[in-house]
Every structure is written in C-alpha cells, then in structure tokens.
Amino acid sequence: MTRSVEILDTTLRDGAQAEGISFTVEDKLSIINILSSLGIHIIECGNPYSNPKDRELFERLEDVHCSSSLAAFGSTRKKYSSAEEDKAVNALLTSGCRAVCVVGKTSLSQVRTVLETDGEENLRMIYDSLSLLKERGHKVYFDCEHFFDGYKEDRIYSMKALECAVSAGADCLVLCDTNGSSLTNEVYDIVKHVVTTFPETMIGVHFHNDLGLSTANTLTSVSAGARHIQGTLLGFGERCGNASLAEIIPTLTYKMGYDTIPVSSIQNLCDYAKAVARVCETEINRSSPYIGEAAFSHKGGMHIDGVLKNTSAFEHISPEMVGNRRNLLLSEVSGKGAVLEKAGKFISFDGKNDEKAAKVLYAIKEKELSGYQYENAEASFELLVKNLFGMVKEYFTVELYRVMGEKTVGAEKNIASAMVKVNVGGNTEFAAAEGNGPVNALDGALRRGLEVFFPSLKGLRLTDYRVRVVNPDGATASTVRVNLTSQSDKIGSFTTLGVSTDVIDASFNALYDSYIYYLSKVEE
Secondary structure: OOOEOEEEEOOOOOHHHOOOOOOOHHHHHHHHHHHHHHOOOEEEEEOOOOOHHHHHHHHHHHHOOOOOEEEEEEEOOOOOOOOOOOHHHHHHHOOOOOEEEEEEEOOHHHHHHHHOOOHHHHHHHHHHHHHHHHHOOOEEEEEEEOHHHHHHHOHHHHHHHHHHHHHOOOOEEEEEEOOOOOOHHHHHHHHHHHHHHOOOOEEEEEEEOOOOOHHHHHHHHHHOOOOEEEEEOOOOOOOOOEOEHHHHHHHHHHHOOOEOOOHHHHOOHHHHHHHHHHHHOOOOOOOOOOOOOOOOEEOOHHHHHHHHHOHHHOOOOOHHHHOOOOEEOOOOOOOHHHHHHHHOOOOOOOOOOOHHHHHHHHHHHHHHHOOOOOOOOHHHHHHHHHHHOOOOOOOOEEEEEEEEEEOOOOOOOOEEEEEEEEEEOOEEEEEEEEEEOHHHHHHHHHHHHHOOOOHHHHHEEEEEEEEEEOOHHHHHHOOEEEEEEEEEOOOEEEEEEEEEOOHHHHHHHHHHHHHHHHHHHHHO
C-alpha cells in the first residue's frame, strides 16, 4: 500500500514572524511560485484579516496560477459572539481559498488565562466556526494550539476539543506544539493515541524548534500515524523557528519510504531552498542538513580517503539526491587523497606516491601555518597549485600602490583614495581612484590601470568581502585573512584570499589573485 504524507508550508505566515524577515506582497507571490514549483501540496498564504499587506495578497491570488492548494489562516470566533458576524471568520469565508487553517485553543489553562473564558464556551467557539466554514464548502484544517501541553495538563479536555472539531466537520486535526517544549518520546505516545481515537480523520502536526527537536518530533509523529505535516522550507519561524521541511521531506522520502513531493523536485531541493533564501534576503546555514554547503564537505584526511573509496562511509545519501555536491576541503589535516582529488582537476598525478602530490600537500600546510585557509577559496587554491609548477602566466605586475584614507567627522561615508603603478609586458600605467573606504579605492585604481590592457575586466565585479582575525592574541598586530568573492557573467562566482598583518595588504593579495584567476579563465 502506498504511504503518503501531505505537506503544508507556512513560510508566508509563521516564517514571516522570524526575526529579520519582512515580506513585501511581491516577495510573497515569488515564494508562492517557488514552493508551488517545488511541489508543496498546500501553501499557507497568511491571515486575510490581520493586516493590509495580507489583504492585498489575497486580492491578488485570483491572478495566481499554481499547482499547490492555497490556504488562508484565521482563528475561531471571539467569545460570546456569533460566527456569522465574526470579522475574522468572515475574512476566511471571502478569502478566495477553499482550504482554511483555523487555530483554536485545546489547552484548558490557555482558555482560562488567555481567552479568559470557560472550557464550554471555547468548545462552542470551535464548533460554531468550523461548522460554518464547512457549510460554505471549505476544507478545514483545525490547528490545535498548545495541544501537547494541554494534553499533558488535562487530557480529557484536550481530547474533548478534538471531538468537538471532528463533529463540526474538520477535515484534519493539526496537533500543535506551540511553544516547542515537547520531547520526542511523549510526542509519539500522544500522536498515536489521537490517531487511534480518530481513525477516520487525518491527523497533522505542527512543531516549533525551541528544544531543537522539531524535525525529530515531526518524523516520529509520522511514524505514529500522522499524515499531514506543517513547517517552513528553511525552518524560519518565531523564536527558534519551525520544523524545517528541507530536512523533513528528503528524510520522509529517502529514509522512511513515504510519498511526499516528486522525487525530481527533491533532486533540485538546494536550488529551491536558495531561491527562497534570496527572497528572504538571508543565507542558508552552511551546516544545514541536506541543503547546506557543508552538508557533504569532508576535511579530515582519513574521512576524505574513506569517502573516495566508499561514499556511504561518510555520506548517508548521495549529495545529488538533493541537488547538492560533495566538497573535499583542503587543510593541514588533509591527506594525499584529497590533494589528488582536488588538484587533479588542474594537473595530472601518477598515483599517491607522485612527488608532485607531496609538493602540493607541503605547500598547503606551510600556507595554513601562516594563516591561509583554502577550503572556501578554491580560486586561490588553484593558483597556488599551478604556480608551484609554473603554470600561471604573469599577466601583469604591480610595481607599487598607495592608499590614503580621509574621514570627515559627521559624514556618512569614508572617503579614500588609491594610486597604483602596473606593468604589463614592459608597459607601465599609473591609475588613481577614490572609493568608499580604502579597499574600494584600491579596487577602483587597479581596475582603471589594468582595463587599459585587459578590457574584459569590466565584466568582473566584487560581490562579497570578509575579514577575519587569524590570531586574536596579537591585538593590533594580529594577522588577518581576507576572503573576496567575485562574479562575472563569463566564469561565474569564485573566491580568493589574502593574508597579512596589514588588512590593506591582505586585501591587495586577494584582489591580485582575483584578477589573475579571472584573466586565466577568460583566456582558457
């Protein structure tokens, strides 16, 4: 029998409550398009009653054509009132969405302290709201707020709230761990009890990550019989976040044998995750399972040697199964196997005992001793290897450079100027430039001097600049490492680095490598 799990993404609602996240209407429409292309079954769009931005979104949903079901979120009617006259309930009725997610209290203590009413009135609030929505033809998901806490406090009342929702016609009971405090073992027992009690009703779960257990709790709930799960693709959410669908979906599919979204979509999961991250103007944690850049990175010599012989030794799945890639990091703990794998892209080796491999490994370890780290600067690593064997053309030399900074008190920008003298095949060129800071000025001066000889450099742009102190104990004499990421339409993105006790000199070294690397690739 085929086993399937329904997926609801709440990035546009719960995800929007994360610190630092603020969506425009256009952002929300973009995310709807991404999630629909991924194959998410239900996309919770927000609350049509809560704010003007969400109201505008629901007005524009008429023009949205996607394969996912779009859902509106709201709450049960207010206490001592009528569902027909409740503005929040009516906003759901007129949202244009057939699917509605309705949150209601299932914890008696929450009913008394937050709603400030009694348990019977709360049950009437649940019944009146859900039954009206069902009568009007909606598919109703009842989000049982604080269910796990309520169940542990007063099991009889929490189960009575579920019975009330089922009698009102709820299509799915979504058990919510609203403050993220439930342990995995107790989650399994509670979900199993609910599934057994309501065998004809779909049971769903919604976990927050305050204990770091949202993924584990979601997976164990499915094992206990839940067939609907809620989360956000990247785990965004209030406080510590929501359950991460990017972790849960491939685990359910590849590890537990459930049908979720199409496998062809999971094989491009990294691209979809990055697309959502771009809209959110944030970065995916490098160590995120499945989709992080470090998820399939190997650094230790023994590990690299092992994964080259048997990938399953240190990788639980092939990175291609989620659209990621294997990354062998080179450092002082690397072995010859890593050198052969990485440097073998540029030069040929005659096995591990080749003296060239030993030479590369020695050079890496010497460089790292002085503060270099090549695992995130593969362009500089390639230049290092090729320079060892005289494979890099000397496109230009910089005979001198000078950088001067100037700060006007109260001004918003730091004005700096730089002057360089470059030599290309015996021809020299002086160039100067101003910039917002010394590195920007130096970059401008170098470009101005070199573009006379290499016009293609106009297509190279600096996209990221990071500085790290290598030995903090050195105080103002500390060694600094500069990582500089550049981008061009011709060769894409690449990172170079420079190390020095002088941040300007370190920046110059990284800039120098970026120009040399770019020119060598364009020439190739």
